[in-house]
Amino acid sequence: MTRTLISGGTLISATGSHTADVLIDGETIxxxxxxxxxxxxxxxxxxxxxxxxxGGVDVHTHMQMPFGxxxxxxxxxxxxxxxxxxxxxxxxxxxxxxxxxxxxxxxEDWHTKADGNCxxxxxxxxxxxxxxxxxLKAMDxxxxxxxxxxxxxxxxxxxxxxxxxxxxxxxxxxxxxNGAMIMMHAENGTAIDELVRxxxxxxxxxxxxxxxxxxxxxxxxxxxxxxxxxxxxxxTPLYVVHVSASQALARIGEARATGANVFAETCPQYxxxxxxxxxxxxxxxxxxxACSTPLRTKHEPHADDLWRGLRTDDLAVVSTxxxxxxxxxxxxxxxxxxxxxxxxxxxxxxRMDLVHQGVVDGKLSLQRWVETCxxxxxxxxxxxxxxxxxxxxxxxxxVLYDPAAPTRVSxxxxxxxxxxxxxxxxxxxxxxxTVIARGRTVLDRGTFTGVQGHGQYVKRELSQYLR
Ligand code: URP
Ligand code: ZN
Ligand code: ZN
Ligand code: ZN
Numbered sequence: 001m002t003r004t005l006i007s008g009g010t011l012i013s014a015t016g017s018h019t020a021d022v023l024i025d026g027e028t029i030x031x032x033x034x035x036x037x038x039x040x041x042x043x044x045x046x047x048x049x050x051x052x053x054x055g056g057v058d059v060h061t062h063m064q065m066p067f068g069x070x071x072x073x074x075x076x077x078x079x080x081x082x083x084x085x086x087x088x089x090x091x092x093x094x095x096x097x098x099x100x101x102x103x104x105x106x107x108e109d110w111h112t113k114a115d116g117n118c119x120x121x122x123x124x125x126x127x128x129x130x131x132x133x134x135x136l137k138a139m140d141x142x143x144x145x146x147x148x149x150x151x152x153x154x155x156x157x158x159x160x161x162x163x164x165x166x167x168x169x170x171x172x173x174x175x176x177x178n179g180a181m182i183m184m185h186a187e188n189g190t191a192i193d194e195l196v197r198x199x200x201x202x203x204x205x206x207x208x209x210x211x212x213x214x215x216x217x218x219x220x221x222x223x224x225x226x227x228x229x230x231x232x233x234x235x236t237p238l239y240v241v242h243v244s245a246s247q248a249l250a251r252i253g254e255a256r257a258t259g260a261n262v263f264a265e266t267c268p269q270y271x272x273x274x275x276x277x278x279x280x281x282x283x284x285x286x287x288x289x290a291c292s293t294p295l296r297t298k299h300e301p302h303a304d305d306l307w308r309g310l311r312t313d314d315l316a317v318v319s320t321x322x323x324x325x326x327x328x329x330x331x332x333x334x335x336x337x338x339x340x341x342x343x344x345x346x347x348x349x350x351r352m353d354l355v356h357q358g359v360v361d362g363k364l365s366l367q368r369w370v371e372t373c374x375x376x377x378x379x380x381x382x383x384x385x386x387x388x389x390x391x392x393x394x395x396x397x398x399v400l401y402d403p404a405a406p407t408r409v410s411x412x413x414x415x416x417x418x419x420x421x422x423x424x425x426x427x428x429x430x431x432x433x434t435v436i437a438r439g440r441t442v443l444d445r446g447t448f449t450g451v452q453g454h455g456q457y458v459k460r461e462l463s464q465y466l467r
Pocket of ligand 1: 343
């Protein structure tokens with residue numbers, strides 16, 4: 001076993017920061033030592049001037065997901081390589097069970113895509129596209145035996161993924177019994193589909209109508225309904241994904257203030273991009289930014305509210321909802337009809353940098369950066385303390401981050417398999433210097449040494465994250 005000493009860096013954790021040395025033995029952290037402790041190691045990495053943090057944990061990705069008549073353009077190979085470049089050493093991807101499909105067959109399918117192909121460790125959630133006796137039974141089995149302890153339901157996409165209130169309630173009751181977390185895509189899909197129909201009938205076909213037909217009220221309504229259904233189900237933990245609107249966040253805040261087991265995430269696109277500057281760009285350009293929930297107007301304080309939510313813990317996690325589709329072919333499916341634009345954008349490579357920029361801008365503390373991007377996602381999704389912390393016994397997932405390095409985001413330099421960057425031209429302060437994934441150095445000062453297949457499947461435990 002190789003013993004590696006990381007010396008002279010500033011350790012950043014969810015609870016504080018201090019100078020310390022970190023000893024890695026093989027694939028795990030062996031010790032956190034006072035600076036300058038004499039210790040025998042095979043290799044020493046000088047971390048002077050860098051932050052040393054637990055590897056990023058992105059709990060919301062869609063690698064090669066079939067969606068919108070096409071398939072997300074990053075494979076587990078290209079997507080986890082890009083994740084590693086950006087300091088993310090664990091992803092949790094969504095297995096998709098479509099209505100009528102067998103849940104366990106869907107899981108098999110995802111293992112076939114991912115196993116042996118990943119550069120960093122990966123776990124799975126399960127999307128239940130059809131809640132019925134057979135999928136509810138499968139849910140128990142996934143929790144007990146397959147390391148899948150969280151299930152995503154959709155209140156949107158009628159006819160594709162949508163679960164009605166009875167199905168949602170049944171799944172929440174079942175999760176209450178087996179200990180799983182329910183993740184919710186909270187948008188009122190039937191009302192949205194009607195607004196989409198009306199817009200297209202009027203000839204409003206441009207990408208910006210993707211957002212205008214998904215108004216904030218329909219995110220807030222669905223969020224509120226999900227919260228109340230979880231309460232009716234007996235307080236099953238609920239995690240609202242990709243929160244984009246102040247009004248939805250307010251419902252989450254109210255529920256949490258009463259002590260409800262309600263948690264939520266947002267994504268960098270909602271913190272930085274807007275309807276006016278991106279989705280409503282001239283011509284068909286805006287299709288690059290069509291995702292659901294949609295980008296919101298910059299004339300209301302959605303982004304500021306989301307940053308505040310991250311500070312107060314009403315938003316506990318930043319994930320990416322990485323779901324890339326190329327502009328030159330895949331996004332063109334929606335030319336002349338915004339409702340046919342494949343929904344999603346890519347960002348798995350840039351989350352750590354984009355949220356760190358919030359630290360630079362005074363919107364978030366260093367500790368909250370690490371907490372929302374690594375520690376809490378690991379805890380909330382049953383991977384802690386293996387992931388999300390630098391402590392003896394934890395996996396040696398470590399990032400050396402240079403807080404002063406300039407990072408320019410561009411399609412010219414990114415590693416995701418997508419022909420544009422949603423954050424093109426962003427000039428950020430801070431950059432990943434070195435990435436260690438389960439003991440293996442995969443990136444150092446721009447040289448990539450990761451190995452396909454090094455990433456292993458993480459069987460997750462039940463979340464211990466209750467309030
Ligand atoms: O637009 C998005 N978010 N695409 C991915 C699927 C989802 O709803 O998360
Ligand atoms: Zn969703
Ligand atoms: Zn998603
Ligand atoms: Zn392409």
